[in-house]
Amino acid sequence: MSRKQGDTMMLETPFHSRVALANELNLWEAWSGYTTPSAYFDVELEYFAVRSAAGVFDLSPMNKYRITGPDAGAFLNRLVTRDVGKIGVDRVGYTVWCDNAGQVMDDGTIFHLAENDYRLCAYARAMDWLSWSALGFDVSVVDESAEVAALAVQGPTSCSCLQSMGLDGLETLKPFGIAHFDFEGEDLMVSRTGFTGDLGYEVWIAPNKAETLWDKLFEAGKPYMIKPFGSQALELTRIETGFLQAGVDFVPAQETIRPGRSRSPFELGLGWLVDLNKPVFNGRQALIREQQIGSRYHFVILDVDGNKPAHNSFLFKGQQQVGTVTSAAWCPTAKSNVAFAQIETACGDIGDQLVAEIYYEKELHWTRVLAPCKVIDGAVFNPARRRMTPAVAY
Amino acid sequence: MKKYDAIVIGAGHNGLTNGAYLAKAGLDVLVVERNAYIGGATVSRELHKDWIYSNCSYVCSLLRPEIARDLELPRHGLQVVPYGGSATLMKNGDHFGYYYDHERLHREMARFSQRDANAYERYLADVMKQTRLIRPYLMRRPPDPTSLKLRDLKDLVEFAGSFTALGEEGLADTLKFWTMSVGDFLEQYFETDVIKAHLAGSGIIGTALGVYSPGTAYVLLHHYMGDVDGNVGAWGFARGGMGAVSSALAKSYQSYGGEILCDADVDRILVRNGRAVGVALDNGDEYHAPVVVSNLDPKRTFLDVMDATDLPPDVVKKARNFKIRGSSGKLNIALDGLPTFRGVEKGGPLATGEMHLSDSLEVLERAYDDWKDGTWSKEPYVDMLIPSQIDPTMAPPGKHMMTVFVQYAPPKIKGREWTDEDKAGFERTVIDQIASYSPDFKDLILHCETRTPRELEAEVGLTEGNIFQGELTFDQLLFNRPFPGYAQYRGPVKGMYMCGSGTHPGGGVMSAPGANAAREILQDLKKDNTVPEGYADD
Incomplete structure (x- = not known):
């Protein structure tokens, strides 16, 4: 052949x-x-x-969509949860977008390239949703991933x-x-x-x-x-600094098949990206309702005792299973054993103590560890130079 | 004459499955078969020396893995080999490649529409949502919504529960899905004609409805709800042809002591004092058993091998009104070599699976118009495969066997019976159509078996040649299959049961109706159940 x-x-x-x-x-x-x-x-x-x-x-390979036209800003403002009007020309904003049920379809970045000219970078392919969402707006959406x-x-x-x-x-x-x-x-x-x-x-x-x-x-x-x-080193850095990975830490709402498997921005710890003062955006009604009745889950970053990454661990509070780990890594710079987890809303306040059930194998010998872990306030790697302007020489 | 515990009429895959589970429970079982060979519509026939034809059913996905494992079908010679990739050849010389690899498929779809390529993911998720709903009910009798028996009420509560778990929008989607047309369904996702046409095929296969007829979206689902080794929606070839399925089932059945009698055409089911007591053959022989199971379709069962005087009038009425319309035919072709298809890499990833020649919903709907007009489609939908590219047992080395499913073919031509001239015309239409996409095709033909609904009815025993033993539309599914009140495999006469594709969960080489019927029979006989539960589908 x-x-x-x-x-x-x-x-x-x-x-x-x-x-x-x-x-x-x-x-x-x-x-x-x-x-x-x-x-x-x-x-x-x-x-x-x-x-x-x-x-x-x-x-x-990142999915990149070019959004242009007189209604480009208005369209994006309807699409995403944050106020796009606050992202000036030559600025970038991190955001999420939701379906009508207020469930996260993806996270990504909006690049404001010029007046009425934006680039949306997304983990998942989004042409279908962008095209439906663009109806009624004077806007052009082009997949420029390969360009x-x-x-x-x-x-x-x-x-x-x-x-x-x-x-x-x-x-x-x-x-x-x-x-x-x-x-x-x-x-x-x-x-x-x-x-x-x-x-x-x-x-x-x-x-x-x-x-x-x-x-x-x-x-x-x-x-x-x-x-x-490569991707494996990237995985370590993003966990160390507290960044969620779509498809790992949450499943884009459109890809979920089983009821209840998608997550809202609040449930992913991304409530800070939701601007309910905006009068209209996709999922707003559902998110307001969630604020009233409460979320089902809670995103937490855990500092896990010991040096065994808590991959795929169940989490317990006393005898009760309260959640599962979505990402885990030993973080070499912070010298800390970090896990991201989805847990029930009843627990998970900063400082809460949980137990992670960790399985690991050495030479075909499996060990089960019940590692105490603590909910921490933010990522373990967050250097000042990240924010400093002018950028300091190393 | 020997008295059996149970007699099963028809050695198709469901009859053999049913017999196997009854025999496994210790019953003395006889399966009677009209033809000289077993298998029904699940056969491998050597009609041209050294070529094996799967001359009815031709691909395998729906066969329940619980049954294959439980009846030890692999040990009895069954191997299902998945194939990947399929294509629709287009009139403009291009083709749409339905690649097995998700990313390659995305790229191919994006060649036509970026939007469609992305919408395909939404489509797949939505179809999978629906398969998750129906799959748990494949290996169970359908709930009876009118029964007040505790077991039926429990079934119903569970059934209702899985629907309400979908939420408001999910429930609405499901109701739509079960009733809408496959064309309307696909138009919710795609804008490209050829992509819609490629996916629409499985919504009409075996069904006397068009792509815009309500109810065809479910038929599409019916083709997605099987799996090959847990890969839901995948299809494969039974190595050695579909006869390998019935052969393995027969060996399993016989290993439990079951007997098979071929060349035994049942004239009628014997009923005495309101109960079934056996069968009488055409030749006058009688075989007796307190349990008689019909693997025939509902029309054959109630209008042919049973006397109207033995039946409640409403059953006769329901059998008459049962929809079982012929819609398809088949060409099985021995080829002297691998044909070339315009634009498609010979032996490449697209050529090993199904190939289609209808590149828009419009073409498919017009093909149905011909059926309504009482003639075969001028430009038929074909589902053609060359399994000898993957299965070395189907043809001699370097030679090939091609199976061509053809739709539409009406049960009657303009109201009269098919003639040999009609059959020749049908064959010519199909071969000419394929040849217009494959320049060397005609020259490679060594032998061709053509089957119209007339042959399917006369040789296989399927009324009107309907491959599913009755249309798979919502009015004939679940507790309405075949009729309300008789959907749990028990017939209207004590000791008489049904186990064919005319019962839940319907057609295709699934074996679930045969197994589910056996479970009910064993329960009535107060025997230990031998039929496995369905695998959980998390």
């Missing part, structure tokens, strides 16, 4: 030639239809590259790496800000955003300049110890 070049089940990102060369392990996984690296050389070393120098992550290549450059030396590539004045860019630079005659958009909870940027470019961008970035970043990192 012969196969045409490029006619593979999984697609390659615009950086693939460089990513493949850098992937010493040749270890891959699927992400939204693309072949992406799980790790490049060593998960732990990649993680520490992000935390102590700079790491580069190819986020090209924009993107890298996340994250970590203490990230600003230095990019400055050294010629992005002068980048240090003045505020968190969630957007700046534009010329890159070999092509627009290079830089946003101070990321999924690692540290000083970091995401750089966005036309696919035909992707390979050149990768080359220049790694050349410029060399003195600043820049390294690529």
Whole structure:
């Protein structure tokens, strides 16, 4: 059976030639239809590259929707829970959007590129819902996922790496800000955003300049110890800094089959993204009702005793099972054993003590640990440099 | 003459399943079969030397895994091999590839519409919601809403409970789903003609309704509710053809001491003093048993092998009014090599599964118009597969066997019987249609068996050639299948039962009706139950 070049089940990102060369392990996984690296050389070393120098992550497969037209702002304001009017031009806002029952369909970021011009980045594919939601608005919704290549450059030396590539004045860019630079005659958009909870940027470019961008970035970043990192190191960083992962910490409402398996923003600890002062948005009535009658679940971050990650653990309060863990990791920088959990609303106040039932295996020997754990107030990794402008040199 | 504990009429998959569970419980069972071979519509026939045809049913998904495991069908020779990928070839030269891989399928759909590609995920979730509702009831008798017996009330409470758990919107969706047309259902998700047409096929297969006829959305669900090894909605080939299913069932049945009598055409079910006492064959032989189970369709059962004088008039009336309309035919073709399909990679991932040639709902609805007009479709819907690409036992090396399910074919041509000329015309229509997408197809044909509703009725015994033993529409499902009051497999005469696809949960090679009927029979006989519970579907 012969196969045409490029006619593979999984697609390659615009950086693939460089990513493949850098992937010493040749270890891959699927992400939204693309072949992406799980790790490049060593998960732990990649993680520490992000935390102590700079790491580069190819986020090209991210779903990206371009929303333009006179009603673009009004449309987004109806779609998402937060007030889009507060996201100025050249600013980015994290948000969630809900179905009519107030259940989270996805989380993502809104990039306000220009007047009446936005980009919505989403974990799940959203064209169906966006198209239905756009009815009646003078707005155009285009899937530009394949037309924009993107890298996340994250970590203490990230600003230095990019400055050294010629992005002068980048240090003045505020968190969630957007700046534009010329890159070999092509627009290079830089946003101070990321999924690692540290000083970091995401750089966005036309696919035909992707390979050149990768080359220049790694050349410029060399003195600043820049390294690529894969999905496994990213997983550690996002848990350490308290970021939810759609499809892991919650199931997008549209994908749930069994009744009651979706979650509201309040149940995911994202109530701060819900602006009930907005007169109209999808799910508002249901969310107001939830405020009145109470939520079913509660998102908590747990500090778990011992050093065994509480993967898939049941959580107990006394004899009673009160919840389950959705994400867990030993966090190497914070030196802390963190778990995200969904628990019943009756417990889960800051400082509450629970017990995690952890199973782990060493050489076919299984051990069950009942590890005490405590509900903590916020993420264990949250450095000041993340928020500082101008960005401080490492 | 020997007296049996139970006689089952018809050695189709449900008759054999029913017999196996009765024999397993220690009963002395006889299965009588009209044909010289067993299997009914679940057969492998060598009609051209060295080629094996699944000449009726041709793919496998619905067969309940509980039964396959419990009756040790793998040990008795059954292997179901899943296939992936299917395609609809389009008039404009393009084709839509329904890839097995989710991401590849997304990319293919996005080639037509980004929106459809994304909506497919919503579609799948919604269909899975509905399958979750019906699957727990496949291995159970349907609840009787009019009964005040404790067991029926318990069933009903549970049944109602699973509906109310859906919530207001879920309940509304479910009611719509069970009554709406597959065309309307698909239009809630998709804008692309070929995508809708590709998915709509399973809403009309075996059904004398069009894609815009109410009730066809459920037929689509019926094709999604099976699974291959827990992969819900997947389909596979029985290795060696569908006869491997009935052969394994027969061996299992015989391992419990069951007997099979072929060439035994039942003239009537013997009824004395209001109870069934046995069967009389065409040749005058009689076989006696206090339990007689009919695996025939409801019309054959009540209008053919039973005397109207033995039945309550309302049952005769209900049997007459039962909807069992012929709608399809079949071509089974021996090929000298693998045909080329325009634009589709030969032997590639799309060519191993079903191929279709109807690229819009409009084409499918027009095909139904021909049926209403009393003739076969000028541009029929075909569901064609070449299982010999995956199963090495179906044809000699390098040669191939092709199964072509064809719809629509009416039970009568303009009100009169099919003639041989009609049959030849039907065959020509189908072959010409396939050839217009496959330039080398005609030259590769070594032998072709063509079956119109006339042959399906005469050879298989399916009234009008209806493959499901009765339409799978809401008015003939659950406690209405085959008729209200008789949906729990017990006939109107004491000792007489039904176990065919005309009973809950309906058609397809599922074996659930046969097993569910056995459970009820054993309960009436106060014997220990041998029929397994359904697997929980979390």
